[in-house]
Amino acid sequence: MTEVLVVVAFHSGHGHTARQAAAVAAGAAGVGGVSAELLDVGDVGEAGWARLDAADAIVFGSPTYMGSRSAVFQAFAEASSTVWAQGRWRDKLAAGFTNSSGVNGDKLGTLTSLAIFAAQHGMTWVSLGLPPGWLFTADGSPTDLNRLGGFLGALAQSPSDVGSDLAPPDADLRTAAHLGERVAVAALRLAAGRALVGA
Numbered sequence: 001m002t003e004v005l006v007v008v009a010f011h012s013g014h015g016h017t018a019r020q021a022a023a024v025a026a027g028a029a030g031v032g033g034v035s036a037e038l039l040d041v042g043d044v045g046e047a048g049w050a051r052l053d054a055a056d057a058i059v060f061g062s063p064t065y066m067g068s069r070s071a072v073f074q075a076f077a078e079a080s081s082t083v084w085a086q087g088r089w090r091d092k093l094a095a096g097f098t099n100s101s102g103v104n105g106d107k108l109g110t111l112t113s114l115a116i117f118a119a120q121h122g123m124t125w126v127s128l129g130l131p132p133g134w135l136f137t138a139d140g141s142p143t144d145l146n147r148l149g150g151f152l153g154a155l156a157q158s159p160s161d162v163g164s165d166l167a168p169p170d171a172d173l174r175t176a177a178h179l180g181e182r183v184a185v186a187a188l189r190l191a192a193g194r195a196l197v198g199a
């Protein structure tokens with residue numbers, strides 16, 4: 001059986017995005033032949049960079065701070081310029097997720113920045129692949145998968161006065177798990193294809 005590695009590279013200032021990251025990793029690890037690891041981008045170190053090099057897919061996650069990715073994630077992105085210069089992540093799969101307090105909260109700014117970051121590295125972006133839930137149709141529910149209606153990546157919302165023990169809600173964690181599973185399956189397919197064509 002093909003073994004592939006999905007690394008979930010994330011920042012979380014107060015634990016909410018960390019819960020979303022854990023859900024992404026659990027979704028990926030639930031797919032046979034796939035292992036998933038969490039990596040705090042605020043503390044990568046030599047071993048962390050090596051795990052990123054070894055990954056078949058990297059799922060990037062950040063809270064939305066002031067309408068974009070956090071300063072800690074940005075520092076990680078800038079630190080990856082050596083990786084970029086050497087093309088070490090080229091042709092790996094990538095995907096992204098973000099969490100913020102506003103229902104909208106300008107989360108798209110974060111996801112867009114993550115997708116551009118992945119594109120700069122020559123990675124192949126995997127979308128969320130779910131229909132929008134909740135208010136997309138009148139009979140929707142806030143417990144729907146993809147309740148926040150994103151396509152580019154997984155979205156989560158945590159009220160600013162609710163701790164990470166209670167937020168983000170289950171629907172958003174299930175959405176994150178779906179993204180992890182989708183990336184894992186895509187990584188398996190890519191590995192199988194590579195084995196066939198020898199590249």
Ligand SMILES: Cc1cc2nc3c(=O)[nH]c(=O)nc-3n(C[C@H](O)[C@H](O)[C@H](O)COP(=O)(O)O)c2cc1C
Pocket residue numbers: 011012013014015016017018063064065066067068099100101102103104105106158159160164
């Ligand atoms: C510096 C800062 C900026 C923030 N900017 C936004 C924002 O632009 N939009 C929003 O909806 N929430 C914003 N928030 C709220 C966070 O996104 C929210 O608290 C989130 O759950 C934090 O995730 P974390 O616990 O993983 O850090 C901001 C919070 C901080 C600390």
